[in-house]
Amino acid sequence: MPSLEASKKDLEKLVKKKFACKEELETALEFAKCELDSIEGDKLSIGVKDTNRPDLLSTEGIARELRSRYTKDRGVPKYMVKKSGVTLIVDKNVAKIRPCIAAALIKNIKVTEDFLIQMIQLQEKVCLTFGKRRKEAAIGLYDWKKLKAPMHYKAFKLREKKFIPLEYKVEMDLEEILLEHPKGKEYKHLLEGFDKYPLLLDSKGAVASMPPIINSQLTGKVSEETKEVLVEVTGYTQETVNTALDVMVSAIAERGFSVYSVKIKYPDKTIVTPTFKPKKVTVNLGSVTRLTGLDLTPKQAKELLEKARYNVRTAKGKLLCEYPSYRQDILHEVDVIEDVLISTGYNKIEPAPVELACTGSESSEALAMDSAREICVGMGLQEVLTFTMTSREKQAKKIGLKENDFVEIANPVSINYEVFRKNILPELLDFLGKNKHCLYPQKIFEIGKCLELDESKENKVREPVKLCVVLSGKGAEFTVIKSALDALCKNMNWEHSIEDSNISFLEKGKQGKVTIGSKKGFFGELNKKTLEEFGLEMPTACFEIET
Amino acid sequence: MELKQTAESLSDIEKKTLKALEQEKFIGLEELSKKSNVQIDSTRRAIAWLEEKDFVELEERKESSTELTERGKEYALKGLPEENMLKTLQGIGGVGDFPEVMNKAGFSKEEFNFALGYNKKKNFISILPGEKPRIQLTGVAEEIKEESLQETLKKIESGEKIENEKSRELETRGLVKNVEKTVRKAKLNSRGIEALKLLGTIKQRAYNIQGKVPELFIGKKQPYMRFLLEARRKLAEIGFIEMESPLIVSEFYNFDALFQPQGHPARQWSDTYQLKRPKKGELPDKKIVERVKATHENGWKTGSKGWQYTWSAEIAKRLMPTAHCTAHSARQLAKGVKVPGKYFAVARCYRPDVVDARHLIEFNQMEGIIIDESMNFRKLLGMLKQFAVEFAGTDKVKFAPDYFPFTEPSCELQVKHPKLGWVELGGSGIFRPELALPLGIKEPVLAWGIGIDRLAMVKLGIKDIRQLFSDDLNWLRNAKVAQ
Structure with a gap:
């Protein structure tokens, strides 16, 4: 869940309402699907729950969503867009690299600290979440006074152009930036496989930025002195870059600054951005009442949606809705219906009891596990719980097995958790090794799933539930463990047969294989080598069997 | 803890041991065990507990004693060869040839030779020459009313002291050995004497119900x-x-x-x-x-x-x-x-x-x-x-x-x-x-x-x-x- 920094005063100014207490602010934030993580004086930390709403990633965006609940400013917000007369010319050589771009100009800006913080935060968070780490949308902000129209978006070879990247003092060519600049290293994979790289330049050929990597120190920097800003978004589809631009620019416009459009001249067509053209969706009133369980008249539904920034016309049991262009999360009428509920207020809705005649049951697997567990507890054993993910070292090497056919993780966080266990025993021996300071005898068991490769299953693994019992201390020998095994089988009503075995981690002559129908297992005394591997000094005996 | 309380909480074996102890003289634990009729293991444990409660004074001393060797133990059981030879001869009328004596006595060749040499030297027997030489009792043996060496060995086995001369002879023959042992002895100290007096007035042992008992770890679910x-x-x-x-x-x-x-x-x-x-x-x-x-x-x-x-x-x-x-x-x-x-x-x-x-x-x-x-x-x-x-x-x-x-x-x-x-x-x-x-x-x-x-x-x-x-x-x- 993305988290935002905001100023309470700034938020109140934009909402046009003061929040008297923490609870009031918390309730208000629910209208924007947000929660208050912390409040310290004026400083707010806000969690934005909906990861599909980039428009909520700024104080301006949240304020817009709240203002409609407390003032008459409802429906789709209207932003004036004037023509700037500026053109951005797209060269055909970016078509295969990073083809789409959208841009806008903002004028009459009065830069405040709050504004600067919010813009940088919004830019970063939108690129990260909606833009999928700059891949689908990368945003650039520029001091327009330092650039000269028309702008050009064109790709160049590695050594062809030089500029001073942001926060650097020396000029670097494109290759140097990709290899040496921290942002170059972080994002160069987005341009992998091309011999040319896209640049944004002004009419004099000065580099403004290298999208989606880095801006230029000279022009691509917004400061307290900035009066006019160029906003630009690059990506792979026009729809995505337009949405990102609308998110960015509408937030800036919330502060009352003037928005100017830019002509984007592609080789084959010319478009103008931003448009703020509302999007449309139709909702059946019947769907609303059915899904919410609320008896709403068309008028009530319309009012609730207007508070959620929709424009609504009602016709023949249908709600014809328009919603702001900065939203791209509405795929289905259910998305609109949720906004009806949020506008109503979740805590104002009367819960209705679920009255269904259903008979419940636990799975047979779970019930069998319970029986085995009861028997083990009856034998005086302490249950332990270990992880199913473990290391090859424990599962094979330490118990003298060479096998390697484990279910294996492709992206382990650490080698301690790289494969799934095939047996529980090594995990319990490891457990005992960590508890040598505790009083003996130590008598433990675990019941749980293990994993084995199995081509015949839909998920290509067999997931047997195994029971492992380990006794450690004076007298933990063959007879004792066999008694325990016999007691388990007798009480589980299992017919078991025993054969000679030659298992690497058990003592020769004091071990055996157990078979119960199709289930298999082993039992016996641990040999000295295995005990040493796990640092154990006491005699130890075990059995492990499928349940 | 008060002396009385401590005395009350004594276990049975402690009480019996306390009563068998003396005020003036240190008694060895083996002897104590016999006297109190408490097994030696329990006596050792009781003494350790009594010492912890400060009722007894302990003394440890190194003492040397004579013990039987393996051969000695064997002879204590079946008799010494020379004595067995004499007994055998008496049983067959005082005279017999070599194989007869050997078989009757159940001797190995080595034992027979030793017994023959020994008895001859002591003049207990004489040898009658001939194609088949025979052994004959001389009568000297009958006159000697000395204790047999088998008896001596038995005495040593049961811990009795014997004359130095005899033990030296047995030692030379490898039938006994001298060993040094640490002997623990105990006697009552002044608190012990007090406790003993109190014991007379106490009828039953009271358990220390506040005392710690071993913890039991039960089987249970995680x-x-x-x-x-x-x-x-x-x-x-x-x-x-x-x-x-x-x-x-x-x-x-x-x-x-x-x-x-x-x-x-x-x-x-x-x-x-x-x-x-x-x-x-x-x-x-x-x-x-x-x-x-x-x-x-x-x-x-x-x-x-x-x-x-x-x-x-x-x-x-x-x-x-x-x-x-x-x-x-x-x-x-x-x-x-x-x-x-x-x-x-x-x-x-x-x-x-x-x-x-x-x-x-x-x-x-x-x-x-x-x-x-x-x-x-x-x-x-x-x-x-x-x-x-x-x-x-x-x-x-x-x-x-x-x-x-x-x-x-x-x-x-x-x-x-x-x-x-x-x-x-x-x-x-x-x-x-x-x-x-x-x-x-x-x-x-x-x-x-x-x-x-x-x-x-x-x-x-x-x-x-x-x-x-x-x-x-x-x-x-x-x-x-x-x-």
Whole structure:
């Protein structure tokens, strides 16, 4: 869940309402699907729950969503867009690299600290979440006074152009930036496989930025002195870059600054951005009442949606809705219906009891596990719980097995958790090794799933539930463990047969294989080598069997 | 402790030993044991306890004594060869040839030769020459009324002292040896004397009922497991059927069936585990796969716009450790459900993370679904309220908007904890049509998940999530069964 920094005063100014207490602010934030993580004086930390709403990633965006609940400013917000007369010319050589771009100009800006913080935060968070780490949308902000129209978006070879990247003092060519600049290293994979790289330049050929990597120190920097800003978004589809631009620019416009459009001249067509053209969706009133369980008249539904920034016309049991262009999360009428509920207020809705005649049951697997567990507890054993993910070292090497056919993780966080266990025993021996300071005898068991490769299953693994019992201390020998095994089988009503075995981690002559129908297992005394591997000094005996 | 109390709490063997001790003289423990009629092991233990209570004074001394060697022990039992030879001769009328004597006496050649030489030297026998030489008693032996060496050996064995001369002879013959032993002796000290006097007045031993006894470690369930089992039982009781919950699922169930687009950041490596082996599993029924594909690409008949991209079956086939229980709900819906129906799973889930006090890479989730034509958002709230009562023991609840990729509307459940205030108990929602319809479900499906690990931590009073899988045996042994 993305988290935002905001100023309470700034938020109140934009909402046009003061929040008297923490609870009031918390309730208000629910209208924007947000929660208050912390409040310290004026400083707010806000969690934005909906990861599909980039428009909520700024104080301006949240304020817009709240203002409609407390003032008459409802429906789709209207932003004036004037023509700037500026053109951005797209060269055909970016078509295969990073083809789409959208841009806008903002004028009459009065830069405040709050504004600067919010813009940088919004830019970063939108690129990260909606833009999928700059891949689908990368945003650039520029001091327009330092650039000269028309702008050009064109790709160049590695050594062809030089500029001073942001926060650097020396000029670097494109290759140097990709290899040496921290942002170059972080994002160069987005341009992998091309011999040319896209640049944004002004009419004099000065580099403004290298999208989606880095801006230029000279022009691509917004400061307290900035009066006019160029906003630009690059990506792979026009729809995505337009949405990102609308998110960015509408937030800036919330502060009352003037928005100017830019002509984007592609080789084959010319478009103008931003448009703020509302999007449309139709909702059946019947769907609303059915899904919410609320008896709403068309008028009530319309009012609730207007508070959620929709424009609504009602016709023949249908709600014809328009919603702001900065939203791209509405795929289905259910998305609109949720906004009806949020506008109503979740805590104002009367819960209705679920009255269904259903008979419940636990799975047979779970019930069998319970029986085995009861028997083990009856034998005086302490249950332990270990992880199913473990290391090859424990599962094979330490118990003298060479096998390697484990279910294996492709992206382990650490080698301690790289494969799934095939047996529980090594995990319990490891457990005992960590508890040598505790009083003996130590008598433990675990019941749980293990994993084995199995081509015949839909998920290509067999997931047997195994029971492992380990006794450690004076007298933990063959007879004792066999008694325990016999007691388990007798009480589980299992017919078991025993054969000679030659298992690497058990003592020769004091071990055996157990078979119960199709289930298999082993039992016996641990040999000295295995005990040493796990640092154990006491005699130890075990059995492990499928349940 | 008061002398009287201590005297009262003496055990039987301590009392008997105390009575057998003397005031003036140190007594060895063997002797003491005989006198008190308490076995030597128990006497040793009693003396140790009495010393701890400061009733006796101990003395340790090195004493030398004579003991039988192995050969000595043998001869003590069956007699010495020379004496046996004389006895044998007496038995056969005072005379016999060599083989006769040897056989009758049961001698080895060596023993015979020794006995012959010895007795001849002492003049106890004479040898009658001839073709078959014979041995004859001389009569000297009969005159000697000395104690036999066998008797002497027996005396030594029983600990009696004997003359030096005799023992020296036996030592030379390797039948006895001198050994040094540490001998412990005890006598009463002044407190002991007092205690002894008191004992006369005390009739029965009083147990020290406050005293420490050895701790018994019982067999019991793992605390977190017990919690999970109770939760599962409770769900079965309120009408939920447990679903299958494999550890390994295809991305199809973990993501695609849940309408998560294939390029979504949540499907990246950093957010979920992927498998190196096995790599790909099987997709369900072709009809379901076709519908899911169409829904992702253009919304199919669900009324949705879809995600507008080309869906790949190969990506959906990829296997992964289950990242969330909702995968099991999707699988259950695809495999068929009763309507009305309630289903649940309490299952292990996996996510790559750095393990710390708040994060595990392997944890449990508890999730479920309710399917019926009558389900709606108000019912969802009603269900959540019931869960608050069942699992948190409170009906003080608060609802808040929430977001999950697969439910719309979505709702968070908070409950009021007496100490912690408002805490999040779980998330819920109504499955999106893009999820339900392709799996063949036309009725609304309420879906819920409860943060079972967090709830267990509150119930078990633990702060570090790693303790749920505690590897500390002492902690497990000390965990209470009753909360």
